[in-house]
Amino acid sequence: MALFKNLTETQIWKSIFRHKYPDNTRDQALAVLSNVFLHLHPIKVRKSGVRMSFTWCMGGVTFFLFLVETITGILLMFYFRPVVEYAFNDMKDLREVTPMGIMRELHRWGAHLMVITVWLHMLRVFLTGSYKPPREFNWNVGVILLVLTLLLSFTGYLLPWDQLAIWAVTVGTNMARATPLLGHEGPGAALLTLGDIPIITAGSDVRFGLLGGTVVGPATLMRFYVLHCVFIPMIAGVLMAVHFWRVRKDGGISGPL
Amino acid sequence: MASTTPPTRTANAQLTRRSFLESVSTGWFIFTAACIAGLSATARFFFPNDLFEPPTRFKIGLPENYAPNSVDENWKAKYRIWVVRDGEKIVILNATCTHLGCTPNWLLTEGKFKCPCHGSGFYRDGINFEGPAPRPLERFKLSLAADGQIEVDKSRKYQKELGQWNDPDSFLKIS
Ligand code: HEM
Ligand code: FES
Numbered sequence: 001m002a003l004f005k006n007l008t009e010t011q012i013w014k015s016i017f018r019h020k021y022p023d024n025t026r027d028q029a030l031a032v033l034s035n036v037f038l039h040l041h042p043i044k045v046r047k048s049g050v051r052m053s054f055t056w057c058m059g060g061v062t063f064f065l066f067l068v069e070t071i072t073g074i075l076l077m078f079y080f081r082p083v084v085e086y087a088f089n090d091m092k093d094l095r096e097v098t099p100m101g102i103m104r105e106l107h108r109w110g111a112h113l114m115v116i117t118v119w120l121h122m123l124r125v126f127l128t129g130s131y132k133p134p135r136e137f138n139w140n141v142g143v144i145l146l147v148l149t150l151l152l153s154f155t156g157y158l159l160p161w162d163q164l165a166i167w168a169v170t171v172g173t174n175m176a177r178a179t180p181l182l183g184h185e186g187p188g189a190a191l192l193t194l195g196d197i198p199i200i201t202a203g204s205d206v207r208f209g210l211l212g213g214t215v216v217g218p219a220t221l222m223r224f225y226v227l228h229c230v231f232i233p234m235i236a237g238v239l240m241a242v243h244f245w246r247v248r249k250d251g252g253i254s255g256p257l
Numbered sequence: 258m259a260s261t262t263p264p265t266r267t268a269n270a271q272l273t274r275r276s277f278l279e280s281v282s283t284g285w286f287i288f289t290a291a292c293i294a295g296l297s298a299t300a301r302f303f304f305p306n307d308l309f310e311p312p313t314r315f316k317i318g319l320p321e322n323y324a325p326n327s328v329d330e331n332w333k334a335k336y337r338i339w340v341v342r343d344g345e346k347i348v349i350l351n352a353t354c355t356h357l358g359c360t361p362n363w364l365l366t367e368g369k370f371k372c373p374c375h376g377s378g379f380y381r382d383g384i385n386f387e388g389p390a391p392r393p394l395e396r397f398k399l400s401l402a403a404d405g406q407i408e409v410d411k412s413r414k415y416q417k418e419l420g421q422w423n424d425p426d427s428f429l430k431i432s
Contacts, residue, residue: 167374171357209303213310 040244042252049253054128058121062149063240065114069152070233072107080159082225084218087161111153118149130254138246141239148236155228161221169224170216176207183207311336313411320347320407320431328363328381338397338409339363339370341381347429349409350383351395361394370394384417393417398426 007013008021019030032038048054079098080090094101122142125131131139158169177185181192182205189200202214212219247253315336323329329340337360339350350370352360359374369386370379377388384393398413407429415421422428 167359170359171374174358204304209300212303212305213308215310218309219305 040241040248042248044252046252046255048255054256055253056120056124058117058124062114062117062121065110065117066236066240068110069107069114072103072110073229073233075103076107077229082159082221084161084221087159087221091160091162111156115149115153118146122146128254128256134250135246135254138243138250141243141246145236145239145243148232148239152228152232152236155224155232158216158221158224159228166216169220173207173211173216173220176210177205179206314408316402316404316406316408318406320401320429323347328365330363333360336409336411338411340407341383343382345431347399347407347431348383348427349397349399351397351411351414353395354390355385355392355394356388356390396422396427399429400426401429 018034019027022028022031029043032041032043076094079094079101081087091104094104125139125142154169154172158165177183179186181188182200183189184198184200184202184205184207186200186205189205190198192199202208208214210220210223211217212223317332317336317340323340323342325342325344327342329342332338332340333352337352339352341348341350354361354372354374354377356372356375356377359372361370361372361377361379364371368381370381370383372378372388372390375389377385377390379385379390379394382393383396385391393416396415398410398415400408400410402408413426415424415427
């Protein structure tokens, strides 16, 4: 005990922790306030806010799964090469020979789970009426997070580069052909011409920009890899920070009506 | 003898409220334009000039190589087409399902194309008869090259529902 006391008296310890052991309300508040991660969280939470039957903890579980996906995903990047010659075999290796390759399974199942929990979270926010003012902005942040979660699933789906992946993404991205104005089969696209040369063609529409070609091919694999591993998680991470901050700023988790 | 006003003061006095606001708005205008230009240039980055895809014009051998009343699957993997010969007429079918773009299979015993994705079925001439596909398979342009081989041009397609299957470039008559 004396050793611990001496430890907490050292300059190193005191430089890290700006408060005493948080066994009183003041130090508890300081513990949250002085920590860059915790300060997104409200200092005090209403009793109903921690009741499982009110929140189902589905937002929390979704965030937990996002962290699981981030960690297992970064681990997978040490082995997986997003090139058509290697992708499928690297994925098979992860499943069958790589030590602790179960990371791949954790990542896949975690992704499925996250889609389920994010829907359930939205359902509970709806059922408890928590989308109402002053929380309407956070509902919209949530809608974007939902879309980003689905896009993470969709981009990740292509990476194993098996038949299921290629055709699912072929079918999915074919819908982009019908984008109004920007898809070459979409309404209004035929109106965009230079003289009689069409501007929006199979080789210049949004689908082409998304796939990096006219079919799901090597360029698509690379694009989806970068979107999946860097671009979407980064945006989702920033929006989650906003989301949690707004829960705090909108008066904490809503109470029962 | 000594001047009471420092020279910089006089210079500043020429900056009127109006000219200040003008230069500020010009500045913002240029900044906004530069941002838009930069963003469009970045968007262009996502549209490559070189593609690693099979050519759209290619030769597939002599017409005699294709047996009458047959569906030839030999070019499917490479060019995603079927060569269908009906009596004396050869057409090139696009092996892309008109539902959502999967590649159907030719089921010889059942005499039909069947899509594995959602079950669309097409007769040998490409006309849809079951499943969600809303229209017949597309056909591609074909012609006889100088060396007697069939030359396919995938950049020209013919759709039945647009009445384009009567176009003389959409089939090849063997005499
Ligand atoms: C990546 C996805 C998401 C994560 C990680 C997330 C996380 C969270 C967390 C941890 C909370 C605290 C309360 C709770 O756990 O229920 C919360 C609250 C909230 N979420 Fe989400 N959320 C996500 C998506 C969404 C979606 C799709 C919506 C709705 C469209 C939404 C709307 C809200 C609202 C309005 C609140 C405040 C609820 C209240 O005060 O009772 N969120 N979110
Ligand atoms: S893509 Fe062929 S049936 Fe849907």
